Amino acid sequence: MPGFNLLLQVCLAYVAVLFAVAFWAERRARAGRVGWLRSPLIYTLSLSIYCTGWTFYGAVGYAARSGLEYLCIYLGPTLVMVGWWVLLRKLVRVARTQRITSVADLISSRYGKSALLGGLVTLLAVVGTTPYIALQLQSVTLSFSVFAGSAEDVWPAPNLHATAIWLAVGMTAFTILFGTRNLDANERHHGVVTAIALEALVKLAALLAVGVFVVWGAGGGLGAMAERINASPIAAAPTDGSRWLALTFLSGAALLCLPRMFQVLVVENSDERHLITASWAFPLYLALMSLFVVPIAVVGLEILPASANPDLFVVTLPMALGQDWLALLAFLGGFSSATSMVIVATIALSTMVSNHVVLPLWLRLRPEGATVSGDVREVVLTSRRLSIAALIGLGYLYYRFSGGGAALAAIGLISFVGVVQVLPAMLGGLFWRGATRVGAGCGVGLGFLLWLYTLFLPSFGPDVVFSARMMAEGPWGIALLRPHALFGLDALDPVVHAVLWSMVLNTAAFVTGSLVSFPTPLERLQGAQIVNVFDYTASRRGWSQSSVEAEDLLITAQRILGAAEAQSLFRAEARAQGKVGYLPEITPDFIDRFERRLAGSVGAATAHAMTGQMISGTAVSVADLMAVADETAQIKEYSTQLEQKSRELARTARQLRDANEKLTALSVQKDAFLSQISHELRTPMTSIRAFSEILMSADDLSSADKTRYSRIIQDEAMRLTRLLDALLDLNVLEHGKVTIAxxxxxxxxxxxxxxxxxxxxxxxxxxxxxxxxxxxxxxxxxxxxxxxxxxxxxxxxxxxxxxxxxxxxxxxxxxxxxxxxxxxxxxxxxxxxxxxxxxxxxxxxxxxxxxxxxxxxxxxxxxxxxxxxxxxxxxxxxxxxxxxxxxxxxxxxxxxx
Amino acid sequence: MPDQRDKPLFLARQGYRQRRVIDAAWVLPVFGAFLLLVPVLWDLGPSGSDAPRRLAERGVYIFGVWALLVGGAALLGRRLRDVASPPADEAGAPQGDAHRPDPAAAPDDGPV
Amino acid sequence: MGHHVLLIEDEPNIMEAIRFFLSRDGWRVSCHSDGATAMAEIGRVRPDVVVLDVMLPNRSGFDVLRDLRADPDHGALPVLMLTAKGQAKDRSRAEGLGASDFMTKPFSNAEVRDKLRALVGRVD
CATH class of the missing domain: 3.30.565.10 (Histidine kinase-like ATPase, C-terminal domain)
Known part of the structure; x- marks a missing residue:
């Protein structure tokens, strides 16, 4: 039996390797040798953070309880990946062109760079992810306890909590070290991603090793294994159709909405074509991860005592069969799953918290705005680091106070339902121009509330938040409002119930809100750019009439991007304009690029607000207005000032368009005229030429023919003359001075x-x-x-x-x-x-x-x-x-x- | 017939194939979803709620479909690599319903 | 036996000239001054090659060409188009619609003859 010390040493050694790999990858990337760090393989492996500690340990427990249903958790993502062309391609393209940093940023950016919406999604993500982080801490600590319980050393229970604390501290350190190196959240975290890819291999290898051992070592080969599976009590559990449907949908949606998945799938994506590889390689990875789950569960139920926790079979089964090293490998696999999830999830969440909560507040609390004193860069980095520590701390607290009682899988699913509330706003935003901020806010907000009411709050158990009586009879005795049986649907599984109501009402609120509200011009621009992302090449600019000096912009950029990067950005721009030095001409185009670059660091809403503070012009340019000109009349709903300006601009635009149309029409007329003249001149000339050739070449013509053909030539020549006379006459009449007598x-x-x-x-x-x-x-x-x-x-x-x-x-x-x-x-x-x-x-x-x-x-x-x-x-x-x-x-x- | 007429025909054929590959990329997930949702029907109905099920065979079915999807996606991916336009340069929307971006949006119009 | 040309041209003098020098070289020439009658007669005439003017009354030569190409029996006939407008876009439009060759008026009689020979030769 590996003792506690050995386990600790292995753990530390493994963590050291991870740090080393991350360091090495960062250095390599910094030296510009990105090479395979950016390969489709690394990308695919980094997606494996979908398989968390819950998956690693919990899937076996899940299978032991409900048969094949655990597969739904992988089948949903498989379908989304296989259908990458439909959805992910667009999502990735949008994120790249708009420099999106997180789910919250996507939603905020799509709906007119709304800070409020970004905050709401961030809140939802934090509430939904915290239990998930707790779950990871729990899974690692539980697996530690397995070794503790079996080891000879005395390992008192409080040490378990100490383990959890150390684990939390270690992960915080790693995440801060490698996750907040670059301010630009849009830049790739090479260290983190490479370390995660390594962890992905470890967990796959561990699970496959245990599986192979169980099937061919303990189970007696494939045939015997199949019989044991069919004979096992697992086979008695019927498949619940509604759960199968709901879980497949839920997991597929979660792949898109989970903050950590969005981070690796979209934000860390360096090349759209990596999706092509991932579209089959990631489903393959998922299939391999779930291949041996049922055999392990079946053999575990057979061999281990009834009191054994099925959630830990992956470790306890090899141990019971005397394969200590295999158990240790399995432990490392679980450890990898848990840590990689926590690291990426906190990076994603900390970006969201700092960009959508801290910075907007900070900007608001400083009346002098972004241009005056204060290093924004420092604020962003600090807020991001503090968020990471706070999030892991929250997870720890949740773990301590929830007592770790619920089965692992339950928390995972509850969390899924929470984050998936973003889905209608996300898909609607990607595919429907008519989706508005109000609709998105209503949908996400209502979905969030329903999730809290029907699933999250009841999950704490009776009498913690909701009393047992209220759960059974409904608030104030209103049976229709029972959290698990809303509007009388009491036959449903709680998760299916929550998915059904929250998604239906969320979508309904989103659609209705969008239909009855009217978007701001910026929202409509963003909507058009995002929905038609494949049609747009250049971005439409959002700023004009700048009275800002290049130097002011440079100062701000230095504060946010860092001096070196800001200067290189400005110098490149100046050079592109043919100027020497660091101060380019402030064109709307440049301001737009500048804002996007900031958005990559601090999120779209904040970047927009900062740029807006610096530029005291109108927020909407002529080009923008032209883009929405078909409904110019409705823009009048906005403030009178903007109304006046927009009218003025629209008038100018219309005049320009009219002038342009006239010019085009004139040139078309000229073309048509020339082409007509050509036709009218060439037609008689054709006859003349053809008949003169005939007359010249033929000796055997009868004199009658000769006369006839000469006459034709003469007629046509006169026709030419008449035509020229008429043309000249017309020309004189049109342009010249005609003498009238x-x-x-x-x-x-x-x-x-x-x-x-x-x-x-x-x-x-x-x-x-x-x-x-x-x-x-x-x-x-x-x-x-x-x-x-x-x-x-x-x-x-x-x-x-x-x-x-x-x-x-x-x-x-x-x-x-x-x-x-x-x-x-x-x-x-x-x-x-x-x-x-x-x-x-x-x-x-x-x-x-x-x-x-x-x-x-x-x-x-x-x-x-x-x-x-x-x-x-x-x-x-x-x-x-x-x-x-x-x-x-x-x-x-x-x-x- | 004259060779001028063969050329566009050939091009059209290639474009046609590409479009069908894109169709397939849309159909594959739908097809997969259908096959993977078959388990919803497995234990419908009142009969035999406690009878042992052929769990192993059911597992083989799902993993079989899974393998099919992986293979299908890999095959399609190879064909789609040419269609999927590289990210940085012009977004040639291959769906064919693309309208070109406004040429007026050229840089440096300056403030109006 | 000479090849058979279907000539669609609305200028009587030009029609006359083409008819004259082609029939002198042993071609059989059927003349029509608009597309509709030509298309109606084409099954009976069974030409080997078509000479088609762009500027025709009622339906333009392009329309006639499109109809001809859509015709299951005669869609493959070689077509020489004539235009007096002399614009590049007419030429590209004609090529796009499947014209086999294209000439701008005024033309040399020998050139028309050579082109027609080439077109007919290609079919044989």
């Missing part, structure tokens, strides 16, 4: 001229022109040639395009508000409504074959001419055909006849 004449004469000039157009077809000559006897005073050009165009168009079987054009002169109007209305199909706005644009020729001769410039020219003359030409809809109204210039129209 007004003359007096009768309107009738001008129309006569136009009708005559168009008689050659489409002369083959019968075409009737219907005029009322008496009304045309009006004297006008304008540029008659130009006006005639407009009329010719309109009449020619009617002759070309009127598709009625008996085409007919009505020309009517009317007087509108003292001005003369000439309407040209044919009896064809007219112009479709959606094209009516376009026909006056250049090259807007409606796709119609007979239009091939024209270039689509005619109406554009008409419009320009009429504008120059002081009149107008418009399309006249609703005339049963194509109708155009020419309104003649005002002053020049004078009645004569």
């Amino acid at each position: 007004p003359e007096r004449a009768l309107l009738r004469d001008v129309i006569d001229r136009a009708v005559l000039a168009t008689s050659a157009v489409n002369a083959a077809g019968a075409f009737t022109i219907d005029r009322v000559e008496s009304a045309e006897g009006v004297e006008i005073h304008t540029d008659l040639d130009r006006l005639a050009q407009v009329f010719i165009n309109l009449i020619a168009n009617a002759r070309k395009y009127c598709d009625a079987p008996r085409p007919r054009l009505r020309i009517r002169v009317t007087r509108l508000d003292g001005r003369l109007a000439v309407d040209f209305i044919d009896n064809g199909h007219g112009i479709p409504v959606d094209s009516q706005a376009l026909i006056f644009e250049k090259f807007s020729r409606l796709s119609d074959q007979s239009a091939a001769g024209g270039a689509g410039l005619g109406l554009a020219i008409c419009r320009e001419i009429m504008a120059k003359l002081g009149g107008s030409v418009t399309y006249l809809p609703g005339q049963g055909g194509a109708g155009f109204r020419v309104i003649l210039p005002d002053a020049q129209a004078a009645s004569a006849a």
